[in-house]
Amino acid sequence: MLNTQYLRSTKLNRDEVPSFKKYPFNLPSLKTLDELFFHPNVTFLIGENGMGKSTLLEAIAVSLGFNPEGGSYNFNFSTYDSHSPLGDYLKVIKGVIKPDDGFFLRAESFYNVASNIEELDRGAGGRRVIDSFGGVSLHEQSHGEAFFATFLHRFGGNGLYILDEPEAALSPLRQMSMLTRIHDLVNENSQFIIATHSPIIMAYPDAKIFEFTEAGIRESTLEETNHYKIMKQFFDDKNRMLHHLLND
Numbered sequence: 001m002l003n004t005q006y007l008r009s010t011k012l013n014r015d016e017v018p019s020f021k022k023y024p025f026n027l028p029s030l031k032t033l034d035e036l037f038f039h040p041n042v043t044f045l046i047g048e049n050g051m052g053k054s055t056l057l058e059a060i061a062v063s064l065g066f067n068p069e070g071g072s073y074n075f076n077f078s079t080y081d082s083h084s085p086l087g088d089y090l091k092v093i094k095g096v097i098k099p100d101d102g103f104f105l106r107a108e109s110f111y112n113v114a115s116n117i118e119e120l121d122r123g124a125g126g127r128r129v130i131d132s133f134g135g136v137s138l139h140e141q142s143h144g145e146a147f148f149a150t151f152l153h154r155f156g157g158n159g160l161y162i163l164d165e166p167e168a169a170l171s172p173l174r175q176m177s178m179l180t181r182i183h184d185l186v187n188e189n190s191q192f193i194i195a196t197h198s199p200i201i202m203a204y205p206d207a208k209i210f211e212f213t214e215a216g217i218r219e220s221t222l223e224e225t226n227h228y229k230i231m232k233q234f235f236d237d238k239n240r241m242l243h244h245l246l247n248d
């Protein structure tokens with residue numbers, strides 16, 4: 001395996017930020033952000049809802065030339081322009097080698113990517129875009145099937161893949177299959193940056209975990225994360241947890 005690291009780090013140009021009182025710079029994770037160094041293979045962004053993971057991920061993706069709503073470098077549709085100005089203040093430090101492939105997958109706007117593919121394929125002739133996604137319309141598959149078809153067929157290796165909650169539609173078993181797929185792609189010189197709430201996905205071993213908290217961003221191990229601890233506590237003693245949740 002080559003030592004390919006397409007994305008080394010991202011740095012907030014703090015001196016240029018107009019105000020840390022306004023969104024997105026008022027988010028606790030950004031208030032204290034200086035430079036985040038990515039793992040050459042897989043980096044996870046995790047943390048409670050609203051901590052700013054998607055905001056940062058989107059800004060990184062936009063700085064790299066991806067469409068804010070997702071897709072490959074070639075997608076430039078826009079159904080709703082709501083992306084934050086964070087990308088203008090973020091420096092992305094790239095590696096020496098450029099990726100051959102790239103994809104920004106966001107669970108929340110994947111539907112729009114699927115529609116855009118159909119639109120593109122209604123246009124000019126030649127090879128259909130959907131063929132690189134496995135050939136079956138993503139609208140004619142279940143949410144999870146469509147995601148998985150994308151990981152399997154569209155992600156081709158030597159790539160930089162930025163994923164926001166890829167587990168959203170995946171069963172626990174498929175999340176485990178996703179670990180295998182991530183591993184295969186890592187062995188084919190790929191790098192992933194993944195925002196996730198799934199303790200299964202964040203268990204990928206050769207990775208860095210950044211936990212976004214009210215106090216800022218900190219590096220964690222799987223076992224230190226709230227996601228893992230809460231899930232474990234729940235299933236270790238489900239009855240006690242349910243008692244607290246339903247009777248207190």
Ligand SMILES: Nc1ncnc2c1ncn2[C@@H]1O[C@H](COP(=O)(O)OP(=O)(O)OP(=O)(O)O)[C@@H](O)[C@H]1O
Nearest residue numbers: 023027047048049050051052053054055056082212
């Ligand atoms: N345009 C906006 N103006 C003001 N605040 C916003 C705007 N967009 C998002 N926010 C706020 O920024 C915060 C961070 O949102 P973000 O989507 O980055 O969170 P997240 O960590 O990805 O959460 P989740 O785990 O729920 O996906 C949220 O509290 C949200 O309400």
Ligand SMILES: [Mg+2]
Nearest residue numbers: 053054055195
């Ligand atoms: Mg999010």
